[in-house]
Amino acid sequence: GAVVSQHPSRVICKSGTSVKIECRSLDFQATTMFWYRQFPKQSLMLMATSNEGSKATYEQGVEKDKFLINHASLTLSTLTVTSAHPEDSSFYICSAPGVTGNQETQYFGPGTRLLVL
């Protein structure tokens, strides 16, 4: 079945550095991908919708200059956390829409755990 991968799965970085997270659809094309963040025991929070060939759409309150999204191809979207700070430490998940059987669904990546020291 359809698979979405994320890389890296875990990253630790120093405050002030930038971190890039990749989201790939492995055996299908995705013109749209979604990026979420999740704090421990909390719900997902949609950050932005990544659109292949055009600018990402950010949710209210999400800084687009802080969280840069590039949907470079039909199988790859990247999220770059620029000048990361400890409050950016979180679990980041991407997803891509698809169809299974006769219904639409979402394929989720395994997530990337970011720790900013």
Add this chain to the structure above:
Amino acid sequence: GDSVTQMEGPVTLSEEAFLTINCTYTATGYPSLFWYVQYPGEGLQLLLKATKADDKGSNKGFEATYRKETTSFHLEKGSVQVSDSAVYFCALSGGIFGKGTRLHILP
């Protein structure tokens, strides 16, 4: 490892019908449980959550109770509306999702 199983869709109901979407889970420890809803072309939105056993999450007429003894978190609504048509995902904390259930409400 942890996992979520939810009933397969699509589920088609008439307006004002009673809704149940089953969700069971396997987990170590005591995860938080969530239901998310996704409307066409949009990202997931949190519908409701429960953080410990016997908690009941509720929102927009939807309810789900965290049942530790049956490892379930079934979503219910007493009277559905056409506007409830969407895909619903059951999930555990830590990014574990069910496959989604498409709900289609007929006027």
